Amino acid sequence: MSRTEIGGRPPLRYYLSKILFAGIVLIACSWILLPIVISALYAFSTPKDFYSPKEVIPLHYTFANIKELLDLGAARATMNSVIVACMTVVFSFILGLPAGYAFARFAFKGKDSLKLLIIGLRMFPMLVIAVPLVTLYIRLGLNDTLLGVALAHTTMALPFVILITSSIFVSVPIELEEAAFVFGLDRTQTFLRITLPLALPGLTAAAIFTFIMSWNEVFMAAVLTLTNRTLPAFILTSAMAAPDFIKFAASFIMILPALIFVFIARKYLISMWGITIR
């Protein structure tokens, strides 16, 4: 903020404050990155290096930990997690996308109240529905099925999908839709040919966001499944008894999609979280 005098040398205080500033930013970034890097290194460390008190940073690396973890059942659990997350994305978009569009493009009676209801439901601690759902699922034959978990995850994701898609549709200029109406397209055609393509990048980011939400969820998955565990539920119930380096392999597999997501959707990340948690 301090300005340098014209022609003169900037005061020493200016440089000191710059260095202090850079130092704090650097510490903040290392505080986030160091644990991720360390746990990833330990995930690929040989057990000997990990248990040796002298190797602060392991020197020998191996894929054996990941392989052992996958053989323990994580391969199937990862597969289950992907299936549940994909089902969750599909269900919550089929249900949520039209609602998001309605909130973005129509004026109707009760709109504000309905939107507040959705905002309120978003705050609801969805994990509590898992406990009573077990009774219903046993009756319906959905207990310990991936579909059952996906239906519960859809409940958790749906309010977010409605709010995110609504704000994405709002950002598509309405003039383009009006132009399409003028040229004789009806609402469905306009939506498919004009609105949807323009909204696609945002919607893709929203889909990844939903995927990660389901991928990360552990409580409902652990309560609703017994043998068909998703990855977090598997880690919570089985991998915790495994040796430490196997646990780090598990955390590595869990955070990998998240890190890829940050990279792909980095442009949307802050605005999306801004919408969902404001």
Add this chain to the structure above:
Amino acid sequence: MNSSDQNRKSFSIIERYLPYFLIAPALSYLLFFIGYPLTQGIILAFTDSRGHFTLAHINYLLYSPQSLFYAALKNTLMLAAVIIPIQVMIALGLSLLLSSSFVGRDLALYIVIIPLTISDVAGGLIWYSMLSTNGFFNKFLMAAGLIHSPIHFFGYQYRAMEFLAIVLAEVWRATAIVFVIIFAGLQMISREYIEAAEVFGASTWVKLRHIIFPMLKPSLQSALLIRTLFAFQVFGVVMVLAGRDIPVLAGEAYYEQTELYHYGVAALYAIIIAAISVIIGYIYIKMFKAQYIREVGAG
């Protein structure tokens, strides 16, 4: 002419009801998947296996020596009381820091929000790799010659350290959520106010105290409320780092349900978490509604 009028009329009727048709499926789904379990939960909590009314579950919850309800409630509250102030302070500091422009700001921003996408289970495991007996922290301090035997963070006899580990992991993982809310709030403050203050020679502290903090108040409030809501659902981190050494509400619900098959007691925990959240959420909606109406009115 007549038929075209007819067409327009039917078109407008469809248009009038279309939004309700578009919203109805999602809303019905949500109302069923939240309403049914809640009703079912209340029934489970107050009936026995033959469907008769009973207070046995609530008596178990409150008075059985097996039940860790009070400890769970106390730990959940204590974790919230310790974690949330630290998160708000860090998030506030980081937001102020990262809202000025400098080389590499975008990169720093991305790094700071990475934990948003990391789950509680993974966050717990990551901090386990830092703090376990063979973890980075102990090895590093030992290699540096600062300690001679590892500091124990885990195990029933080290519960105070387990608590500390949970606090570290949660501050690391969930501060990003608070940061995003406060950062977004800070971006919305018009530069003009700050520039005007600068013209009048306001110091950094005066700018903070009299312009930025008052205008940031709504964001701070919602950050606080959202974090408090999440705090009552704390589960994965605690399970990974402390198991049942440090019982929390959601953890006890899980334990009573999956290990002891006390469905009624687990349902009680679910109802208690839901009730606390609804109360907090109600306060939030009240506040948000006022803000929402103000924004819509102004816009």
